[in-house]
Amino acid sequence: MSELMPVLLALTILIGGVAGAAILTWFERRLLGVWQDRYGPNRLGPLGIGQVLADMIKLLFKDDWVPPFADKVVFIFAPTAIVVAMMMGFAVVPFAPGMMIIDVNIGLLFFLGMTSLAVYSVLLGGLASNNKYALLGGLRSAAQMVSYEVFMGLSLMGVVMMSGSFSLVDIVEAQTDVWFCFSQILGLIVFVIAGIAESHRLPFDLPEAEHELTAGFHTEYGGMKFAMFMLGEYLGLMLISCMIVTLFFGGWHGPALIGHWLPPLFWFGFKVFIVICFFVLLRAAIPRPRYDQLMSLGWKVMLPITLINLVITGAVLLWMEGAA
Amino acid sequence: MLEITLFYIAATIALVATVLAMTRANAIHALIYLIVSLLAVAVIFFLIGAPFAAALEIVIYAGAIMVLFVFVIMMLNLGEKGDQQERHWLQPKIWIGPALLVTLLFIELLYVIARVEGPVSVTSVSAKEVGLSLFGPYVLAVEIASMLLLAGLVGSFHLGRRYLDRDGIEKEGEQ
Numbered sequence: 001m002s003e004l005m006p007v008l009l010a011l012t013i014l015i016g017g018v019a020g021a022a023i024l025t026w027f028e029r030r031l032l033g034v035w036q037d038r039y040g041p042n043r044l045g046p047l048g049i050g051q052v053l054a055d056m057i058k059l060l061f062k063d064d065w066v067p068p069f070a071d072k073v074v075f076i077f078a079p080t081a082i083v084v085a086m087m088m089g090f091a092v093v094p095f096a097p098g099m100m101i102i103d104v105n106i107g108l109l110f111f112l113g114m115t116s117l118a119v120y121s122v123l124l125g126g127l128a129s130n131n132k133y134a135l136l137g138g139l140r141s142a143a144q145m146v147s148y149e150v151f152m153g154l155s156l157m158g159v160v161m162m163s164g165s166f167s168l169v170d171i172v173e174a175q176t177d178v179w180f181c182f183s184q185i186l187g188l189i190v191f192v193i194a195g196i197a198e199s200h201r202l203p204f205d206l207p208e209a210e211h212e213l214t215a216g217f218h219t220e221y222g223g224m225k226f227a228m229f230m231l232g233e234y235l236g237l238m239l240i241s242c243m244i245v246t247l248f249f250g251g252w253h254g255p256a257l258i259g260h261w262l263p264p265l266f267w268f269g270f271k272v273f274i275v276i277c278f279f280v281l282l283r284a285a286i287p288r289p290r291y292d293q294l295m296s297l298g299w300k301v302m303l304p305i306t307l308i309n310l311v312i313t314g315a316v317l318l319w320m321e322g323a324a
Numbered sequence: 325m326l327e328i329t330l331f332y333i334a335a336t337i338a339l340v341a342t343v344l345a346m347t348r349a350n351a352i353h354a355l356i357y358l359i360v361s362l363l364a365v366a367v368i369f370f371l372i373g374a375p376f377a378a379a380l381e382i383v384i385y386a387g388a389i390m391v392l393f394v395f396v397i398m399m400l401n402l403g404e405k406g407d408q409q410e411r412h413w414l415q416p417k418i419w420i421g422p423a424l425l426v427t428l429l430f431i432e433l434l435y436v437i438a439r440v441e442g443p444v445s446v447t448s449v450s451a452k453e454v455g456l457s458l459f460g461p462y463v464l465a466v467e468i469a470s471m472l473l474l475a476g477l478v479g480s481f482h483l484g485r486r487y488l489d490r491d492g493i494e495k496e497g498e499q
Contacts, residue, residue, distance in 0.1 A: 071350075071352070073353075074352060074353070074356070077356075104375060105375060105450065105451070106375045106376060106378070106379045106451065109376070109379030109380070109383060109451075110379060110382075112379075112383050112387075113379055113382035113383045113386075113387055114382075116382070116383055116386070116387025116388060116391075117382065117386060117387055119387070119391050120359070120391070120394070123391065123394050123395070123398070124352070124356070124394070126398075127352060127394070127397075127398050128352075135398060138398060139395065139398055139399070142391055142392075142394070142395045142398070143395070145391075146388055146391055146392065146395075149387070149388065153383070166451055
């Protein structure tokens with residue numbers, strides 16, 4: 001059983017990830033509708049959930065076309081990279097005690113590595129399309145994602161210092177009493193902003209900004225290949241939400257008094273759900289910045305914040321060690 | 325036994341991908357093979373007990389440095405013309421010199437490997453040990469590397485900055 005568990009879990013994540021991403025497309029539109037005082041897709045099936053199926057059928061039956069001027073092999077390979085990288089990222093997420101595919105002692109670095117590999121999808125997709133808009137989108141995404149990776153990694157180092165490990169299970173267990181969202185509030189803020197920039201979702205979706213680049217890096221994509229990009233984006237959203245919960249909101253631990261009323265898996269799922277709702281709200285609330293504003297926010301605000309956070313965390317930890 | 329099989333698979337992938345990276349005429353295709361080769365090397369690092377090095381290989385080499393390579397290639401916009409030029413350069417006679425030198429190195433490597441007695445011990449190196457040795461015996465190298473990076477940073481900032489005259493209007497080019 002114990003050998004079979006990771007395999008079963010991997011299959012569950014594979015199916016759950018794809019299904020979750022499909023349902024998220026509908027859920028996001030409905031939730032945006034609620035917040036913007038309109039309905040959203042509400043016609044097909046109960047609450048309009050049949051819209052998911054309709055969208056899928058439409059995408060599946062579209063002509064799978066490769067533009068004649070594109071670099072064919074790279075063009076087809078590009079959308080798969082983001083899906084594979086994001087799916088791999090789920091391998092180290094601890095959903096509940098003992099319920100994870102692999103507990104490596106470099107779990108956090110593995111996650112960072114997989115998100116950094118996801119950049120290639122956007123980059124190569126933009127390049128292989130052989131289209132000016134796609135190229136500009138790819139260029140933007142490269143600069144944006146490489147810059148925000150830096151803050152993403154640095155913002156997590158406070159958490160690593162406090163728990164003394166790169167292993168995600170150790171990090172969750174270090175939060176049994178107090179969640180890191182209080183002591184690492186600066187790290188949390190930077191990680192959330194960098195997470196949106198990494199998954200290039202709406203406030204920071206400059207690689208595909210439709211008012212200036214038509215659809216950016218996926219201008220030439222259609223049908224299932226376009227769906228793969230969207231799947232990757234939603235998987236990225238879910239992965240970032242899982243990591244925010246794991247690293248800053250106590251993972252599977254419930255709130256202090258009522259935590260043991262419900263199973264750990266419920267608490268994890270519930271918290272991930274809240275974080276996803278927060279990301280959807282953010283999309284509805286904040287307009288897209290200009291590209292240079294995005295970059296100067298990164299290097300002039302986020303980098304100093306993470307460095308200050310590192311210095312303060314290190315100083316406090318050393319001081320506590322000396323006091324003890 | 326399983327680990328040895330996995331090692332040989334990863335090693336074969338690394339070698340094939342590297343050879344393909346060298347012989348591709350299209351720069352982007354070559355870079356993709358190089359990325360595959362780096363990932364295979366990361367797997368090898370992981371298998372021989374250096375998970376931290378494996379993670380850094382993916383995060384830094386495959387995830388950041390190669391992205392910048394692709395970035396530059398994108399800006400150059402080589403196209404079909406670049407491919408033809410590259411194909412013209414990759415004539416068989418070009419390979420003679422490098423092949424001779426590499427053969428010498430290979431013989432030397434085989435000789436050295438043959439002299440090693442018994443299997444090399446495999447111990448897992450944790451991130452903490454890497455950090456302790458980096459900031460312990462090798463601290464000078466770390467400091468020199470950071471100075472070099474700072475020089476690069478200042479240099480690129482100087483090249484990339486916009487020159488403003490007194491009214492705050494941007495001037496074209498350098499002073």
